[in-house]
Amino acid sequence: MRWNSLHELSMADAIIKTVIDAAQKNDAIEVLEVTIEIGELTLLNPEQIKFILEVLSEDTILEGAKFNIEIIPAEIECSCGYKGKISADDELDHYNPLILCPSCGKGDFKIIDGRECNIKNIKIEKED
Amino acid sequence: MHKIAEVEIQNDILIANKKLAKRNQRLLDKAGVFAIDFLGAVGSGKTTLIEKLIERMDFSIGVIAGDIISKFDAERFKRYNIPVVGLNTGKECHLDAHLVEHGLEDLPLDKIDLLFIENVGNLICPVDFDLGSHMRIVIISATEGDDTVQKHPLIFKEADLVVINKTDLADAVGADVDKMVDDVSKINPNVKVIKTSLKNNEGIEDVIEAILEAI
Numbered sequence: 001m002r003w004n005s006l007h008e009l010s011m012a013d014a015i016i017k018t019v020i021d022a023a024q025k026n027d028a029i030e031v032l033e034v035t036i037e038i039g040e041l042t043l044l045n046p047e048q049i050k051f052i053l054e055v056l057s058e059d060t061i062l063e064g065a066k067f068n069i070e071i072i073p074a075e076i077e078c079s080c081g082y083k084g085k086i087s088a089d090d091e092l093d094h095y096n097p098l099i100l101c102p103s104c105g106k107g108d109f110k111i112i113d114g115r116e117c118n119i120k121n122i123k124i125e126k127e128d
Numbered sequence: 129m130h131k132i133a134e135v136e137i138q139n140d141i142l143i144a145n146k147k148l149a150k151r152n153q154r155l156l157d158k159a160g161v162f163a164i165d166f167l168g169a170v171g172s173g174k175t176t177l178i179e180k181l182i183e184r185m186d187f188s189i190g191v192i193a194g195d196i197i198s199k200f201d202a203e204r205f206k207r208y209n210i211p212v213v214g215l216n217t218g219k220e221c222h223l224d225a226h227l228v229e230h231g232l233e234d235l236p237l238d239k240i241d242l243l244f245i246e247n248v249g250n251l252i253c254p255v256d257f258d259l260g261s262h263m264r265i266v267i268i269s270a271t272e273g274d275d276t277v278q279k280h281p282l283i284f285k286e287a288d289l290v291v292i293n294k295t296d297l298a299d300a301v302g303a304d305v306d307k308m309v310d311d312v313s314k315i316n317p318n319v320k321v322i323k324t325s326l327k328n329n330e331g332i333e334d335v336i337e338a339i340l341e342a343i
Contacts, residue, residue: 022137023135042256100314108318111285117141117142120136120137122137124132
């Protein structure tokens with residue numbers, strides 16, 4: 001598996017560092033769950049992120065934590081006035097969604113949502 | 129007794145990169161430097177295009193050459209006696225704003241008008257990572273196949289200029305260059321597309337004109 005040459009590694013590494021920092025600040029004994037939001041239009045593969053997170057968690061306060069990944073749907077604001085969700089072309093995989101405005105069928109729009117890689121929250125165990 | 133607690137974090141890693149990118153841009157603006165990020169696949173002609181621009185553009189130019197581990201590109205640029213920083217990403221497949229920030233530290237920004245940043249050869253990974261440049265040029269070659277644009281729409285969506293290189297080889301590999309131009313226009317209707325054959329010095333003046341317009 002060639003995951004170590006992909007940008008998922010740097011993202012997962014940044015996620016782990018942020019979570020460890022937050023866990024320590026909150027006097028956690030253990031991190032039980034981590035919820036991450038990933039935008040549909042990022043070129044991040046959620047499965048790979050999850051796998052790398054599990055590997056990087058070993059021997060840290062995150063070891064054994066459950067990683068929940070929530071996908072944020074893409075939303076656009078088009079020059080034709082349309083504002084809302086888009087549908088990706090099913091024939092292409094997630095790396096290459098062909099994105100067009102569902103209203104006018106053109107590509108002249110701004111992406112509002114779908115480019116996130118957000119650590120939403122963590123569930124920790126701590127001393128009472 | 130132990131208790132379970134939920135802690136809100138709301139920390140977006142990509143937004144953190146964007147913030148750093150903005151900081152890079154402020155630093156560049158303060159020094160009066162216009163920065164261009166060059167993106168494209170391995171072998172598309174990024175290094176050659178930058179070389180031709182260095183030869184022809186009457187500016188004080190600096191270069192940041194991103195590569196996985198080699199120094200080959202950085203060495204190529206050093207022949208022009210201009211400030212060059214080679215950034216090795218190690219295992220990473222893209223430059224990010226943090227790496228570029230370190231690259232900027234090693235450049236005499238007050239003596240540079242125009243900064244060329246050559247990203248790692250890749251059409252996927254660099255897309256999510258703003259560097260703080262003022263212009264993004266995406267270069268692809270006809271030899272990559274005329275479905276390249278359709279297969280990588282997001283990089284073209286974010287481009288400020290698209291160069292289609294090696295048009296002289298299109299027939300040999302059965303690539304329809306007009307289809308590639310058309311595909312770019314569908315994804316990004318406002319972006320300028322320039323056809324080049326860098327080896328034969330065709331189209332370079334058009335690229336220079338587009339850069340001058342952007343500056």
